[in-house]
Amino acid sequence: MILRSKPRTPKGKRPGDSRRESEEEIVTRSLQKQKVRARHYRRRTLEERDKYMAAMCGTSPQLFDSVLIVSLESTNCCGEEPTRKPTITYRFPEDKNAEHVPAELFFPDYSRAQRKTWAREEFVLALTDHSGARKNAYCHKFLPTWDDNKNGTYPAVLAVISPIRNAVFYLDLARTILKYIGRSRVQLTNFLSSIVQHSYPQNRGASLVVVEKCATGWPIRIEIFNQGTILGRTGCSQVIERISPEITTCIVASLLGEQRILLADNTVCSVSKLVQVMEALIQPLSWPHVFIPAVPDNLLDLCHNPTPYLMGILRNNLAPIHDLIIADQTGENDIDQVDFVFIDADNGLINPPPDAYVNDSGIAAWKQQVAMLYLHISARQ
Known part of the structure; x- marks a missing residue:
């Protein structure tokens, strides 16, 4: 007679635990697949971001050119x-x-x-x-x-x-x-x-860290943070308050109309800041035309460019382009004055001056027609 004993169940486990283990393995494999998929998506996202930064920079993402x-x-x-x-x-x-x-x-x-x-x-x-x-x-x-x-x-x-x-x-x-x-x-x-x-430290709050060993043997740590600021956005409110919101509105309208805009100020620092802020105000739109924050002393002829531009000029250099600034803006024969706008930041001068807003009955009728059209479209929906 041959006696056969039942296979012993491992200590601490029950006969029905095999099904539970298989379910746990399925869950584990599912989580592992999700991790792999998440790593893959993250890798693809980083690759796309690097491609975007490379395209934006025009070169491989590096600190400077x-x-x-x-x-x-x-x-x-x-x-x-x-x-x-x-x-x-x-x-x-x-x-x-x-x-x-x-x-x-x-x-x-x-x-x-x-x-x-x-x-x-x-x-x-x-x-x-x-x-x-x-x-x-x-x-x-x-x-x-x-x-x-x-x-x-x-x-x-x-x-x-x-x-x-x-x-x-x-x-x-x-x-x-x-x-x-x-x-x-x-x-x-x-x-x-x-x-x-x-x-370049792309994320806001990231930094560039440089550690240098000085003559005494102690290390010197230099850390430059990326505060996430965009060119033209820093100090934007001070610039608008300085030249007045009305003149700022005229400049933005001229930019949207693709005109020739010349901004004047005393120093290179102030005039370049003014031009950068005005260009940043039309974002997410971009200014694809001539863009010079400060025209050099020997390149004043650029102000006579017939194509749209946004440029800054020092007040000391206004004399050579005197005829361009004070000429009759309504003259039909003077091609040099077409779509030209000059703004003096400190004196609040804008030439040609903007047309005054006339609150006549035509504007009121237009507003009423727009309101009626909106109600008609809403009723049909």
């Missing part, structure tokens, strides 16, 4: 008195095939530069290539330390070029770079080489 230092160099022409002209004296990275950009664009008021003992001015300019791609130049005017003249020295301009629109972050980065300019060109190049491969 280039860093320039523009200085005033003396030139002698045919025995005349020496004049000073902006010249790019430093470029990082050193690319001999880089597209040529006139140095005057980074130093719009160079013709009136004087020796100073202190100078600090920050402004943002725009660079547009032949294909229409726009980049931003975050500029910081400073006094170079390599000129030890007791009577002062001519200022220079540091420009950080990037297609990304974030003035707060990049102007803070320019201040950090400025510290290394005061040391030596070698340390400046080493610092830029160490951060150029870093990607």
Whole structure:
């Protein structure tokens, strides 16, 4: 006789637990599939975001495209008195095939530069290539330390070029770079080489962290935050309050009408800020035409451009275009005055003046017709 014993159930389990285990395995596999799917979607989302940032930047997502230092160099022409002209004296990275950009664009008021003992001015300019791609130049005017003249020295301009629109972050980065300019060109190049491969901190609250070991052996931590601000949005309310909401409305209406708009102010900082704010007010629409926040002293002929533009000009440069500003705006024969609008920010001057709003019976009848049409459409629905 052969005795067969029942198979023992594992300790702590019951015969019906096999079905429960299979159900738990099914749930586990389902959760695992959901995790894999979530990872896949997240990876695809990050890839699409990187593609979007690359398309927006025009290059691979990196911190900046280039860093320039523009200085005033003396030139002698045919025995005349020496004049000073902006010249790019430093470029990082050193690319001999880089597209040529006139140095005057980074130093719009160079013709009136004087020796100073202190100078600090920050402004943002725009660079547009032949294909229409726009980049931003975050500029910081400073006094170079390599000129030890007791009577002062001519200022220079540091420009950080990037297609990304974030003035707060990049102007803070320019201040950090400025510290290394005061040391030596070698340390400046080493610092830029160490951060150029870093990607732009895209998320709000993210930061760029730089740790440097000082001479005493203690580390120095530099952290530059991305506050999520968009170029032209910072200080927007102060600009509107300064020039009045009425004039702001006229400028926005002129932008939507694709006219030629010229804004005047005293300094490069104020006029470029004014132009950037006005361009930001029409977002999410964009301004696809000529866009120059500050016209250089030697390029005033751009104001006679017949195509739509939004440009800023220094008040000191208004004399050469006097005829363009004060000419009869209603003259049909003067093509130069067609769709031209001039606004003086400080004096509140706008030429041609906007038409006064007339509250006549025609407008009241139009409002009544619109109201009746709305009621008729609502009744049919």
